[in-house]
Amino acid sequence: MVSDTFSRFKSEVSTVLTDALAKLGVDSPVVLDMAPEGMGDLAFPCFPLAKQMRKAPNLIAQELASSIMADDLIEKVEANGGYVNFHVGYDGLAQSVLEDALARKDRYGAGEPKKEKILLEHTSANPTGPLHVGRARNPIIGDTLARVMRMAGYDVSTEFYVNDVGRQVVVMTWGVKHLKLDDEPDRDADHYRYVLYYQKANKCAEEDPAILKQMDEMLYKLEHGDEETVAIARENCERVLQEIKKSMKRLNIEYDGITWESKFVQDGSVDRVIEALKRSEFSVEVDGAYHLELESFGISGRETKWVFTRSDGTSLYTTRDLAYHLDKFSRTDIPINVLGEDQKLGMQELAAALKIMGVDRKPDVVFYSFVSLPEGRMSTRKGRVVYIDDLIEEATERAYEEVKRRRPDISEEKMRGIVRVVGVGSLRYNIIRIQAEKQIVFKWEDALNFEGASAPFVQYAHARACSIMNKAVELSGKFDARHLITDHEKALVKLIS
Structure with missing residues (x-):
């Protein structure tokens, strides 16, 4: 079933062409192009038929055009050189x-339901503190992709x-303890307190080898299921995660599921991965640690050695990530990851490890460049960041001033509601409008620009369109499309179709 009107026009054109070709004894696929401006709406090239029909393309076009009758959707059919051009009625x-748009409302233009299930992983930040602007692109790109694919008809989760087993969590947990x-x-929230512990503990580990050794011991206990260590680390991670989710909700971002990295350690998945990799011909053991030699998989330099277990028997993030992806493959048709550009090599190594294990699948990945400050890249560990919460609040305040200047007549309550939508919309729009792999240097004046081609402009257009649609509902069944006679109106109808 074709849902939008222009697609029905295209489908009808394809059908009448197929019938016309069949009457001429020609069995050929119908491939349609968009017609050049002013020469119709769809064009059928006849050049591929010339050899089969032993005729010049322009003669074939004339013969086809003369055999096709116009109707409500096909207003005119004409031959132009070697093309048959179709004009929509x-x-x-x-x-x-108009009928479709009023009937389907906000589902107008949506794709037909697809069979494939998509599992889209995004954000997945270390639970050691609040998210900073440097990684703000991840959840915004991920959430936007999910919305677009759902509108396209996919079943998206x-x-x-949550990396609750890694070294960063151990550093934070050691610091808290x-x-x-x-x-x-400055803020009374757990993740702002915990990130200070994380930063201070990192500094302690850099300055004192004895503290670093304590952290190594804690990591070993964490991965080997020591109940006290596991309970403390999980509690800390859950406190931070709850606050991260609150920040994301302020950006209108929520998650269908949360998967804990520790699950794959506790249920034996990681051990099974390690044993499978050890048996591989690409596995090498050095002083009790194991790695894969990946040179034959197109990976060069020092990175050909992919370590999957340390000499003390603990696994690495990459090993646990491999177990996670095997779990993903069992739950979805299309796994998609949103990752920073620094993970490109890691994804190549993951694909090689999967192939070594005999798994002929890999995730689709959307990479993005990080957002940096004028003085350099942001870093939670070094404390050089602008946090997302700060950005949301600054955006909201700037939006408040702008709305108050433009609409001083509305109530404070209504203004605050508009401000939240406009402020958050500006943030999301200014992230998503730039190509994902293009670098962004964060500047307040750019991020919160309310002029020109900006989010408020798009939101205002949407609000006006909704107002028109609401009025149109009152006139349902009373409109006469023949009144749409100007070129601008016709172009708009075609665009909406």
Whole structure:
């Protein structure tokens, strides 16, 4: 079933062409192009038929055009050189577009339901503190992709993968257990407090090898299921994760599922991966640690050695990620990851490891460049960041001033509601409008620009369109599409179709 009107026009053109060709004794696929402006709407090239029909393309076009009758959707058929050009019937098109749009409302233009299930993993930040602007592109790109693919008809689930077993979590947990903060954070929220522990503990580990050894021991206990260590780490991670989810909700981003990395350690998945890799001909053991030699998979330099277990028997993030992807493959048809550009090599190594295990699948990946400050890349560990919460609040305040200047007549309550939508919309729009792999240097004046081709402009156009649609509902069944006679109106009808 074809859902939108122009697609029905295209389908009808394809049908009449197929019938016309069949009457001429020609069995050929119908491939349609968009016609050049002013020469119709769809064009059928006859050049591929010349040899089969032993005729010049222009003669074939004339013969086909003369055999096809116009109707409500096909207003005119004409031969132009070696092409058959089809003009859509705007009266029928406009009537159908208006009826469809009013009937389907916000589902107008949506794709037909697809069989494939998509599992889209995004955000998946280390649960050691608040998200900073440097990685803001990840959840915004991920959530936008999910919305677009759902509108296209796919069954999409979004997922946050929580790294609750890695070294960063151990550093934070060690800090919470052993350190006192010099100052309380500006915000009364767990993740702002915990990131200070994380930063201070990192500094301690850099300065004192004995502390680094304690962290190594904690990591070993965490991965080998020591109940006290596991419970403390999980509690810390859950506190941070809840706050991250609150921040994301302010951006209108939520997750269908949360998957904990520790699950794959505890259920034996990681051990099974390690044993399978050890048996591989590409596996090499050095002083109790194991790695894969990946040179034959197109990976060069020092990175040909892909370590999957340390000498003390603990696994690495990459090993646990491999177990996670095997789990993904069992739950979805199309796995998609949204990742920073620094993960490109990691994804090549993951694909090679999967192939070594005999798995002929890999995830689709959307890579993005990080957002940096004018003075350099942001880093949670070094404390050089602008947090997403700060950006949301600044955007909201700037939007408030702008809305108050333009609409001083509305109530404070209504203004605050508009401001939240406009502020968050500006953030999302200014991230998504730039190609994902293009670098962004964060500047307040650019991120919160309300002029020109901006989110408020798009939102205002949407609000006006909704207002028109609401009025159109009152006139349902009373409109006459023949009144749409100007070139601008016809172009708009075609665009909406």
